[in-house]
Amino acid sequence: MSTATTSKNPPESAPADPTGSGVSFLRVLKSEWIKVTTVPSTVILLAVTVLVMVGLAAGAAWGTVQLANEAADRATQSAPSAGATAEAAPTAVPGAAVPTAVPTEGAGVPTDGAAGDSADDSPGGPPAASSLVREVPSSGVLFGQLLIASLAVVLVASEWGTGMIRSTFSAVPKRTPALLAKNLIIAVVSFIVGAGAAFISFLVARPILGSADLSLSLGDDGVLASILNTGTFLALLAVFSMGIGTLLRNTAGGVVTAIGVIFVLPLVATILQNLGDWISDAARFLPSNAGAQLVMAGTTAEGDLTQLQGGLVLGAWAAVLLITSIVVTKKRDV
Numbered sequence: 001m002s003t004a005t006t007s008k009n010p011p012e013s014a015p016a017d018p019t020g021s022g023v024s025f026l027r028v029l030k031s032e033w034i035k036v037t038t039v040p041s042t043v044i045l046l047a048v049t050v051l052v053m054v055g056l057a058a059g060a061a062w063g064t065v066q067l068a069n070e071a072a073d074r075a076t077q078s079a080p081s082a083g084a085t086a087e088a089a090p091t092a093v094p095g096a097a098v099p100t101a102v103p104t105e106g107a108g109v110p111t112d113g114a115a116g117d118s119a120d121d122s123p124g125g126p127p128a129a130s131s132l133v134r135e136v137p138s139s140g141v142l143f144g145q146l147l148i149a150s151l152a153v154v155l156v157a158s159e160w161g162t163g164m165i166r167s168t169f170s171a172v173p174k175r176t177p178a179l180l181a182k183n184l185i186i187a188v189v190s191f192i193v194g195a196g197a198a199f200i201s202f203l204v205a206r207p208i209l210g211s212a213d214l215s216l217s218l219g220d221d222g223v224l225a226s227i228l229n230t231g232t233f234l235a236l237l238a239v240f241s242m243g244i245g246t247l248l249r250n251t252a253g254g255v256v257t258a259i260g261v262i263f264v265l266p267l268v269a270t271i272l273q274n275l276g277d278w279i280s281d282a283a284r285f286l287p288s289n290a291g292a293q294l295v296m297a298g299t300t301a302e303g304d305l306t307q308l309q310g311g312l313v314l315g316a317w318a319a320v321l322l323i324t325s326i327v328v329t330k331k332r333d334v
Contacts, residue, residue: 032181046151048147049147053144053201054197056139056143057197057204060132060205061209062208064214131298133215134216136202138226141198144234145288148237152240153244154251155186155242157246157248179326183238183242187236187238188235189238190231194234199227226296229294233291237291239321239322240287243321246329247328266289269283284304287314289305
């Protein structure tokens with residue numbers, strides 16, 4: 001008697017979806033957010049960026065106060081000389097007309113509220129302290145550029161260096177959502193850091209400036225826009241730098257290239273500007289120069305980009321790098 005043995009075939013597992021359509025963009029965003037916020041060095045770097053930006057703004061406020069005090073001292077010293085001139089007037093002669101000394105603004109006697117301005121607005125002199133007050137909250141953005149640009153490059157280029165990008169693109173085969181999520185996360189973080197640091201700088205600078213009777217409020221022309229645009233500047237610069245890191249896939253090379261474009265090229269253009277007017281004209285459209293116009297709260301100088309134009313130019317730089325990095329990444333092997 002023979003017994004027949006039967007074997008059951010194991011149930012076939014469902015094939016993996018090669019298109020990656022099961023991964024939603026929100027889940028990709030969440031994963032990228034976890035990557036950024038769970039690395040202690042990244043959080044520490046962002047905190048240091050805020051602290052240094054606020055510290056630089058406090059230093060700028062103190063320097064503005066010193067400038068106002070020096071202007072007031074010069075106005076005070078010029079007042080006695082004006083009085084001595086009036087006392088030295090000729091003695092009145094009977095029957096003769098008596099000249100009356102009428103102090104004017106041009107005679108060295110400051111008018112009310114102009115002690116900090118009139119002495120500094122002379123040609124070739126330092127700028128008036130009151131004209132610098134509105135620029136104080138965003139004065140730390142120069143340092144913010146350095147750290148945010150470096151961080152954006154490191155966040156994306158390090159994934160190629162460690163090979164973790166393979167896991168990312170295995171989970172998101174289309175690649176584009178992953179890159180968009182990375183850029184969106186770093187842009188949001190940079191905006192919060194920039195605008196938050198500028199607003200804290202505003203709060204810190206107010207009592208410092210108040211010691212010299214210099215007022216600063218959100219209602220002043222351009223102050224609130226400058227605070228918000230500080231965040232916009234760093235956000236667009238982060239996207240620009242992340243595009244460089246994505247294209248080069250190398251941390252050191254990406255950081256050097258980003259810093260070179262942001263800081264070195266404007267210096268080179270300044271050195272060579274005497275060789276032709278076209279150099280200074282072209283330098284206006286560099287990312288850092290356009291961003292500086294975006295955060296400016298004062299009056300735009302003749303020939304410079306306006307605040308809106310600066311934002312559009314910097315946005316164009318960021319968009320070109322973002323689109324180029326996406327196209328190249330989809331065509332290149334990991």
